[in-house]
Amino acid sequence: MADWPLYEVFVRSKHGLSHKHVGSVHAADRRMALENARELYTRRNEGVSIWVVPAKEITASAPDEKEPLFDPSQDKVYRHASFYELPDEVGHM
Amino acid sequence: MYAQLVDTGAKRLKDLEEMSAEERAFQERIDAEIKIEPKNWMPDGYRKTLIRQISQHAHSEVVGMLPEGNWLTRAPTLKRKLQLMAKIQDEAGHGLYLYSAMETLGADRDEEIDKLHDGKVKYSSIFNYPTLSWADIGTIGWLVDGAAIVNQVPLQRTSYGPYSRAMIRVCKEESFHQRQGYQILLDLMQGGTDEQKAMVQDSINRFWWPVLMMFGPSDADSPNSAQSMAWKIKRHSNDELRQRFIDQTVPQLEFLGCTAPDPDLKWNEARGHYDFGEIDWSEFFDVLKGNGPCNRERIETRKQAIDDGAWVREAAKAYAAKQRARQAA
Numbered sequence: 438m439a440d441w442p443l444y445e446v447f448v449r450s451k452h453g454l455s456h457k458h459v460g461s462v463h464a465a466d467r468r469m470a471l472e473n474a475r476e477l478y479t480r481r482n483e484g485v486s487i488w489v490v491p492a493k494e495i496t497a498s499a500p501d502e503k504e505p506l507f508d509p510s511q512d513k514v515y516r517h518a519s520f521y522e523l524p525d526e527v528g529h530m
Numbered sequence: 531m532y533a534q535l536v537d538t539g540a541k542r543l544k545d546l547e548e549m550s551a552e553e554r555a556f557q558e559r560i561d562a563e564i565k566i567e568p569k570n571w572m573p574d575g576y577r578k579t580l581i582r583q584i585s586q587h588a589h590s591e592v593v594g595m596l597p598e599g600n601w602l603t604r605a606p607t608l609k610r611k612l613q614l615m616a617k618i619q620d621e622a623g624h625g626l627y628l629y630s631a632m633e634t635l636g637a638d639r640d641e642e643i644d645k646l647h648d649g650k651v652k653y654s655s656i657f658n659y660p661t662l663s664w665a666d667i668g669t670i671g672w673l674v675d676g677a678a679i680v681n682q683v684p685l686q687r688t689s690y691g692p693y694s695r696a697m698i699r700v701c702k703e704e705s706f707h708q709r710q711g712y713q714i715l716l717d718l719m720q721g722g723t724d725e726q727k728a729m730v731q732d733s734i735n736r737f738w739w740p741v742l743m744m745f746g747p748s749d750a751d752s753p754n755s756a757q758s759m760a761w762k763i764k765r766h767s768n769d770e771l772r773q774r775f776i777d778q779t780v781p782q783l784e785f786l787g788c789t790a791p792d793p794d795l796k797w798n799e800a801r802g803h804y805d806f807g808e809i810d811w812s813e814f815f816d817v818l819k820g821n822g823p824c825n826r827e828r829i830e831t832r833k834q835a836i837d838d839g840a841w842v843r844e845a846a847k848a849y850a851a852k853q854r855a856r857q858a859a
Contacts, residue, residue: 466849
């Protein structure tokens with residue numbers, strides 16, 4: 438099994454939604470990864486579409502990068518609609 | 531319970547002052563119910579304990595297919611056969627979700643399976659009992675999967691993210707198992723002959739105590755509980771879960787029209803719980819040591835499945851290499 442690469446599995450649960458990560462499978466090749474993912478993650482109508490991606494091809498942010506990456510957005514309240522107060526007379530906007 | 535007696539390597543709990551800065555930050559994160567993810571720093575003991583617990587849990591799911599497989603070709607109707615196949619396939623799936631979660635901790639799946647085959651790690655004691663009659667398939671679904679649900683529902687909130695997510699998937703599927711099991715027994719009790727009813731009672735008599743043992747030894751004899759609870763990889767004590775299981779199961783037992791092989795089992799109004807008799811822990815430890823009725827057979831069957839499938843894995847690998855070469859050309 439170890440010499441079968443690891444694939445991460447993403448499933449679109451229904452039309453109109455994004456694919457979402459659900460887990461991983463080992464497989465000898467991409468086609469088998471897709472078949473194994475179908476058997477493992479969609480036995481009960483969980484999906485309408487599957488992606489499998491070799492785990493080693495994924496580039497991920499590291500936990501210690503959390504601050505430099507995500508903190509800068511915390512003080513930018515003006516990016517949210519609620520920052521802009523409008524008179525009640527304007528109504529819903 | 532699917533993971534019994536998991537060693538944490540900790541003799542006692544450290545308090546926050548004794549911890550390194552990293553350990554303290556880790557413990558505070560757990561205390562705040564923030565999930566630990568694979569790339570986060572974690573103490574070595576946490577990682578090792580989780581690998582032990584998740585691998586034991588995964589092995590239990592996989593070995594758990596064997597007692598049921600025994601009745602696949604002898605299920606009484608095609609409908610029952612299809613249901614049993616679907617259940618067994620789920621157990622394989624549960625094993626795979628769990629092995630995947632375990633691999634996120636840096637463990638190697640093949641190595642962990644080798645440890646199982648070499649007898650170095652355990653699976654749940656319950657799967658070392660034989661399935662002698664069709665009623666056993668009902669009893670396993672109802673009682674064994676029922677006990678598993680009691681254990682696994684709180685594990686959905688376990689501190690390690692991938693384990694928690696695997697448990698959420700498992701729990702969604704598990705209730706079908708319990709209901710199909712109970713329905714098998716109901717059919718036999720309500721529409722069956724006297725002989726079939728006796729078969730159900732006999733099955734319950736054999737499985738009752740081993741199922742109660744699934745939750746593991748009494749709290750007083752669980753040296754690893756305190757650390758596992760602090761890390762939130764265990765959320766309730768063994769005795770607490772066992773009591774919860776008994777309380778919810780006895781009314782179902784009575785509805786079936788069956789009894790438990792325990793003369794001390796009775797409702798205690800003052801406690802608001804059922805009282806029950808003393809569990810024979812020597813049997814539990816003996817089964818864990820490898821002396822249950824089916825220990826050797828289970829491991830032999832697992833090994834044979836791996837060995838017999840070797841050519842399939844090799845062929846798949848050769849095919850993949852050939853396809854890659856063809857694409858490159």
